[in-house]
Amino acid sequence: MMNLIFEESVSGRGCTLLPPCDVPLTTMPENLQRQRALRLPEIAETDLIRHYTSLSQRVHGVNNGFYPLGSCTMKYNPRINEEIAGLPGFAKIHPLQPEHTLQGCLQVLHLAETYLCE
Known part of the structure; x- marks a missing residue:
């Protein structure tokens, strides 16, 4: 079983920081504004890529293996x-x-x- 991305988080480690937001907060009603800092995992970029690549390889579907399609699934691909x-x-x-x-x-x-x- 894989760890959650937050379980891989290490304080002080991280990817490139985003620039300060240049969108005025006043355009959003105050009751919808975030009251505390956004909680993001602190993880190196390579570890982040490995994590999501590993997750993507756990999925079996029409793009990566035999996936028999019946008439109900052929309507929209x-x-x-x-x-x-x-x-x-x-x-x-x-x-x-x-x-x-x-x-x-x-x-x-x-x-x-x-x-x-x-």
């Missing part, structure tokens, strides 16, 4: 479709939205259908 799915006006469509507001989406679907038929 974010690795392939992320760019299109994130286009403005495409990401937040609703099934009951009027057709005249979905012309861009319908065009993408029509083009995809055309390419798949060829």
Whole structure:
């Protein structure tokens, strides 16, 4: 079992410090402002990289091994479709939205259908 990143923390050790915040705190309501210092782990950059690399290698999925995909998981494959799915006006469509507001989406679907038929 892996340690939490905070369990690896050693006082005085750390990565590059961030510059002072140049965003005025007055833009945020006082009741939402942080009342104490942000608690971050004090860990060397190389240890931080090793920690998250090790975590990433513990995950098994479609990008790093055999992962049988059934029809329910083939509807959306974010690795392939992320760019299109994130286009403005495409990401937040609703099934009951009027057709005249979905012309861009319908065009993408029509083009995809055309390419798949060829």
